[in-house]
Amino acid sequence: MDERIAVVTGAAGGIGSATARYLARAGAAVALADIEAESVTRLAAEITAAGGRALPVRCDVTDPVQVKAMVRTVAREFGGPHILVNNAGVVRDGALHHMSEADWDAVHSVNLRGAFLCARAVHKHMARARWGRILNLSSVSALGTAGQVNYAASKAGLEGMTRALAAELGPFGITVNAVAPGFIETPLTTGADSFEGAVGGRSTVVAETAPMRRAGRPQDVAATLAFLAGDGASYITGQTIHVDGGLPLGRLPLSGYGVGD
Numbered sequence: 001m002d003e004r005i006a007v008v009t010g011a012a013g014g015i016g017s018a019t020a021r022y023l024a025r026a027g028a029a030v031a032l033a034d035i036e037a038e039s040v041t042r043l044a045a046e047i048t049a050a051g052g053r054a055l056p057v058r059c060d061v062t063d064p065v066q067v068k069a070m071v072r073t074v075a076r077e078f079g080g081p082h083i084l085v086n087n088a089g090v091v092r093d094g095a096l097h098h099m100s101e102a103d104w105d106a107v108h109s110v111n112l113r114g115a116f117l118c119a120r121a122v123h124k125h126m127a128r129a130r131w132g133r134i135l136n137l138s139s140v141s142a143l144g145t146a147g148q149v150n151y152a153a154s155k156a157g158l159e160g161m162t163r164a165l166a167a168e169l170g171p172f173g174i175t176v177n178a179v180a181p182g183f184i185e186t187p188l189t190t191g192a193d194s195f196e197g198a199v200g201g202r203s204t205v206v207a208e209t210a211p212m213r214r215a216g217r218p219q220d221v222a223a224t225l226a227f228l229a230g231d232g233a234s235y236i237t238g239q240t241i242h243v244d245g246g247l248p249l250g251r252l253p254l255s256g257y258g259v260g261d
Contacts, residue, residue, distance in 0.1 A: 001028040001230060005080025007071070008032060009061050009118060010088030012039035014186025015137065018218035019085055022226045024052030028083065031074040033059040053078070061088045061114030071121040083133045083229045084122045086115035086158075093147050104150045111154035112161070119165060123174065132174035133229045136162050137221075140182045140244050155180070159240050166238030175237035177228050182244025184216040211246035 006023045010016040011032035020030045024047045032040040037058040047054035055077055059070040074081050090110045092103035119134050126132025141148050142155035159178050166176040224243050227233055 001026040001083075001226075004028040004082045004229075005074065005078045006030045006083035006085065006229065007074055007081045007118070007122065008085045008087055009059070009114065010034055010137075011043060012036040013087065013089075014218045015181070015184060015221050016085075016087040017043055018222040019087065019225050020054065021047060021052075022219070022222040023083070023085075023229065024050070024054060026226060026230075028229075029053035029055070029078045029080075031055045031057055031070070031078065031081065033057050033061070033070050034088070035060050061118055062109045064117050067114075067117045067121050071118075071125070075125060080129070081122050081125055082129060082131060084118055084135065085225055085229075086118055086134070086136045088114050089137060091148070091151050093151065095147055096149055099150060107150040108154050108157075111151070112157045115158055116161065119161075119176075123169060123172075126174045127169070127172040130173040132169070132172070133233075134162075134165060134169070134174065134176040135225050135228055136176070136178040138162075138178040138180040138240055140180050140242060142180060142240075162240065163238045170237055175228075175233065177233075177237060178240040179221060179224050179228070180240050180242045180244070181221045182210075182216055182242070182247060184218060184221060184243075186218060209247060210244075214245065216243065216245055 001023060006028045008016050008020045008030060011020050012034040020032055020043060024030045032044055032054055034040045035058065040056040044054035044056040057070045057073055059066050061067060088110055090107055092107050094103060115136055136158050138158050139155045141152045142159055144152050162176050162178040169176060221243050224241055228236065
């Protein structure tokens with residue numbers, strides 16, 4: 001990926017940081033966009049110390065002004081961008097009768113609106129280069145998971161947006177794909193274990209029942225994203241690739257939300 005410029009949103013998170021490191025090792029210059037400025041500054045220093053190129057940029061992906069400014073900064077410092085990984089995401093899980101409008105809006109604002117704003121901001125650079133990769137982080141929860149009506153809807157919407165953008169941007173040499181992880185052990189999902197009624201949480205359930213007999217790791221997702229970002233995936237577009245160890249999260253027993261209380 002020498003000479004390629006990548007933007008990873010939510011770069012401070014488990015999957016985001018793993019993806020940024022993977023792309024940097026492959027030779028790309030990586031812009032680390034996140035609302036957590038200190039975290040991405042440390043990550044940029046780590047990548048640079050390892051011989052890579054990284055630029056930390058504080059950005060709230062729900063704010064179109066900040067998104068445009070972030071892309072301008074990347075273009076000025078590195079050029080491009082050629083690759084966008086829409087990884088920024090939040091969860092506000094809960095049963096339907098406990099879920100507030102604020103819970104619904106917060107999840108859709110980051111997960112879906114944020115991805116739209118970032119894709120809109122970078123596509124002109126990709127179209128000019130006649131080469132681009134837009135990668136959206138979906139989830140197997142898009143299939144439908146109890147206690148995640150807001151999250152599931154946002155990720156299902158993201159997969160629809162992926163197909164629509166693939167059709168629209170393909171003539172410009174831009175591919176658009178989604179990656180849908182299953183249960184991946186990250187700081188975000190570790191907290192989700194508290195919602196699981198079974199002793200040991202969801203990580204244990206996955207390890208005992210998934211065909212691969214383990215929960216996923218951020219590197220599993222990063223490797224898939226890196227492949228889709230490269231030249232070898234030039235004829236793959238409009239797809240959602242599941243990285244779930246063979247067991248979609250939607251099949252797992254979920255308790256602890258008080259459904260029906």
